[in-house]
Amino acid sequence: MVEMRSEKLNARNLFSQYRLFMILLLMAAILSVATKGVFLHKDNIINLFTQNAMLGIIAIGQFLVILTGGIDLSVGSVMMMTSVFYVRFQGLGAVACATLAILLGTAFGVMNALLITKVKINPFITTLATMAVAEGLGNIFVDGHTIFNIQPSFLAIGRVKIASVSIYVFFWIAIAVIMALILRYTSFGIKLYSTGGNASVAYLSGIKTNRVISAAYIISGLLCGVVGVLYTAKLCVGDPTIAGTYNTDSITAVVIGGTSMAGGEGKLFNIVLGVLILGMLSNFMNTMGVPSALHVGVKGCILIATVLFNIYEKKKSK
Amino acid sequence: MSKKISLSYHEKNGQIFRLARSNAIYLFLLLFFVAACFASPHFRSVSNITTLLSQSSIIGILAIGQTIVLITGGFDLSHGSFLALVSVLIAIVIPTSIFGAFLAAMVSLLVLGFVNGFFVNKGISPFIVTLGMQGIARTLALWLANSKSISFKADISVFAYGSLFGIPYCVIIWVILMAVFAFILNKTVPGRHIYAIGGNSESARLSGVNVEAVRYFAYCISAFCSFAAGVIYVSKLGVGMPDKAVGYEMDSIACAIIGGTSLFGGVGKLSGTLAGVLIYGIITNIQNLMGVSAYWQDVIKGLIILVAVYFNLVSNRRQRGA
Numbered sequence: 001m002v003e004m005r006s007e008k009l010n011a012r013n014l015f016s017q018y019r020l021f022m023i024l025l026l027m028a029a030i031l032s033v034a035t036k037g038v039f040l041h042k043d044n045i046i047n048l049f050t051q052n053a054m055l056g057i058i059a060i061g062q063f064l065v066i067l068t069g070g071i072d073l074s075v076g077s078v079m080m081m082t083s084v085f086y087v088r089f090q091g092l093g094a095v096a097c098a099t100l101a102i103l104l105g106t107a108f109g110v111m112n113a114l115l116i117t118k119v120k121i122n123p124f125i126t127t128l129a130t131m132a133v134a135e136g137l138g139n140i141f142v143d144g145h146t147i148f149n150i151q152p153s154f155l156a157i158g159r160v161k162i163a164s165v166s167i168y169v170f171f172w173i174a175i176a177v178i179m180a181l182i183l184r185y186t187s188f189g190i191k192l193y194s195t196g197g198n199a200s201v202a203y204l205s206g207i208k209t210n211r212v213i214s215a216a217y218i219i220s221g222l223l224c225g226v227v228g229v230l231y232t233a234k235l236c237v238g239d240p241t242i243a244g245t246y247n248t249d250s251i252t253a254v255v256i257g258g259t260s261m262a263g264g265e266g267k268l269f270n271i272v273l274g275v276l277i278l279g280m281l282s283n284f285m286n287t288m289g290v291p292s293a294l295h296v297g298v299k300g301c302i303l304i305a306t307v308l309f310n311i312y313e314k315k316k317s318k
Numbered sequence: 319m320s321k322k323i324s325l326s327y328h329e330k331n332g333q334i335f336r337l338a339r340s341n342a343i344y345l346f347l348l349l350f351f352v353a354a355c356f357a358s359p360h361f362r363s364v365s366n367i368t369t370l371l372s373q374s375s376i377i378g379i380l381a382i383g384q385t386i387v388l389i390t391g392g393f394d395l396s397h398g399s400f401l402a403l404v405s406v407l408i409a410i411v412i413p414t415s416i417f418g419a420f421l422a423a424m425v426s427l428l429v430l431g432f433v434n435g436f437f438v439n440k441g442i443s444p445f446i447v448t449l450g451m452q453g454i455a456r457t458l459a460l461w462l463a464n465s466k467s468i469s470f471k472a473d474i475s476v477f478a479y480g481s482l483f484g485i486p487y488c489v490i491i492w493v494i495l496m497a498v499f500a501f502i503l504n505k506t507v508p509g510r511h512i513y514a515i516g517g518n519s520e521s522a523r524l525s526g527v528n529v530e531a532v533r534y535f536a537y538c539i540s541a542f543c544s545f546a547a548g549v550i551y552v553s554k555l556g557v558g559m560p561d562k563a564v565g566y567e568m569d570s571i572a573c574a575i576i577g578g579t580s581l582f583g584g585v586g587k588l589s590g591t592l593a594g595v596l597i598y599g600i601i602t603n604i605q606n607l608m609g610v611s612a613y614w615q616d617v618i619k620g621l622i623i624l625v626a627v628y629f630n631l632v633s634n635r636r637q638r639g640a
Contacts, residue, residue, distance in 0.1 A: 119631075125572075128572065129572075131568075131620070136614060136618075137617060139616070143613075244564075248452075255446060261446060293460030293461055294457050295457075296456050297453050297461075299453050301450065303446060303449065307442045
């Protein structure tokens with residue numbers, strides 16, 4: 001009797017631990033059936049990863065910020081700004097431009113960090129304001145026009161493939177693995193979790209919480225800069241209208257990945273799964289011929305449903 | 319003797335400062351107004367002031383709902399999508415009946431506001447709930463309109479462009495809503511309860527406040543304000559636009575925050591929000607008059623939000639210190 005109960009408990013534990021993975025597998029199964037096996041085709045899987053690599057990288061930054069109990073609403077706009085900045089001054093050469101673009105993204109991260117930790121303005125408001133600033137600056141750089149005339153050297157990175165897989169996927173995996181190792185095995189990781197869990201307790205136990213929080217925003221800005229460069233190299237245009245979906249999608253992915261908005265709780269691996277689930281959902285809706293108008297609504301429903309489920313789960317485990 | 323006099327002088331000085339600090343936002347508004355008057359002679363004209371007010375009315379009405387939700391410790395990120403949905407609903411139903419169109423839009427919005435309240439009461443963070451609702455309402459609008467803008471024949475432009483004794487109807491609606499909700503917030507029991515659950519929902523619950531009912535009330539008010547703003551919006555456009563009105567929620571939050579409402583709940587005044595909306599409106603108006611590009615306006619908007627919030631923070635800190 002006791003054994004049975006513990007077995008049951010184990011099963012439940014196992015379920016809650018690998019729930020996202022199971023959802024992912026379930027979706028994969030449904031997709032395979034719906035597309036009569038086309039989904040499982042190697043090219044399609046590679047495509048899925050390639051399409052979501054950029055969102056995946058941004059979501060990692062967003063995850064770190066949400067882990068500290070904050071939020072970064074500026075990711076999409078900073079990414080857009082760096083993506084047009086990258087091809088604005090092409091005379092400098094591709095490497096210099098990419099470096100400057102990434103520095104610009106990092107600068108916005110530093111600005112967010114200073115405003116939040118030094119001036120003590122709430123993260124929501126700070127990043128709302130820097131979002132507007134980045135949006136404006138990005139448009140000013142290119143005067144609201146899309147840049148089509150780009151030298152081939154600037155687009156080279158977008159063409160690199162290793163074993164017929166775009167290098168973007170490797171970037172995504174590399175950044176995720178490095179960040180996961182940092183979170184797991186360094187003191188910074190522990191500090192990040194404890195600052196997000198309870199900032200004042202963390203502060204009283206000797207953690208320099210301001211530094212930890214700053215680091216999260218700066219990394220987020222840096223990753224936005226990187227993705228800005230990657231985005232332009234991939235799409236071959238500097239387009240100042242792309243900011244839109246990245247803000248909500250990165251937050252949605254992080255929340256689907258089981259991260260608490262209050263901070264201090266969440267796993268990086270689950271964020272990768274969250275991004276893939278979101279990507280497969282789009283893939284699924286496209287295959288099923290769901291009109292694109294319905295996509296945002298379905299994502300919204302999933303967002304609310306996930307959190308509702310998490311809350312239910314927590315109550316049950318208590 | 320001389321010591322006593324100097325003391326009282328200081329005391330008086332302190333009082334003036336304290337008064338100035340607690341009304342910093344209005345001084346800010348005055349400053350902006352005077353500066354704008356000097357910057358452009360066109361700004362001073364009566365017709366421009368009327369334009370300024372009617373331009374601000376949509377955000378002004380949204381900000382009323384936003385302030386109330388923020389005071390409860392919540393958020394409403396669904397405003398922009400709500401505006402689009404109202405415009406589509408009215409555009410679809412209006413050929414059948416004008417009254418029916420307004421009724422249908424109002425009822426649908428109240429239902430969506432109720433849904434917001436429902437999920438927030440389930441314990442989901444309001445940010446997530448209303449972010450989800452933003453997507454859902456946008457999808458509803460796009461789906462109903464088949465992703466196209468819907469034109470209609472009935473003339474309802476009176477809300478946006480008509481006026482009574484020189485005062486535009488949209489401004490009159492704004493003023494009425496402001497008065498009604500200021501009364502509710504300051505003079506009635508539900509108003510007290512809104513502040514109470516924002517300050518500390520647990521202790522409010524323990525002292526007998528029906529926290530869930532108050533949350534439903536707040537999110538429905540916010541949805542109702544979106545309806546009222548949406549009516550002005552659609553009457554200004556003359557068509558139902560399912561894919562426009564993006565980002566209005568950010569404006570309404572910014573105005574409420576500039577006006578001194580706290581993101582953590584429990585603190586906020588509609589009069590402060592009004593000042594916030596007017597500051598926002600003056601900045602946009604004066605930049606348009608001076609021919610500043612829309613892109614620079616974005617940058618300046620961001621900076622103004624930061625400066626205003628910083629100003630509020632400092633004055634609050636000093637007040638607490640004093």
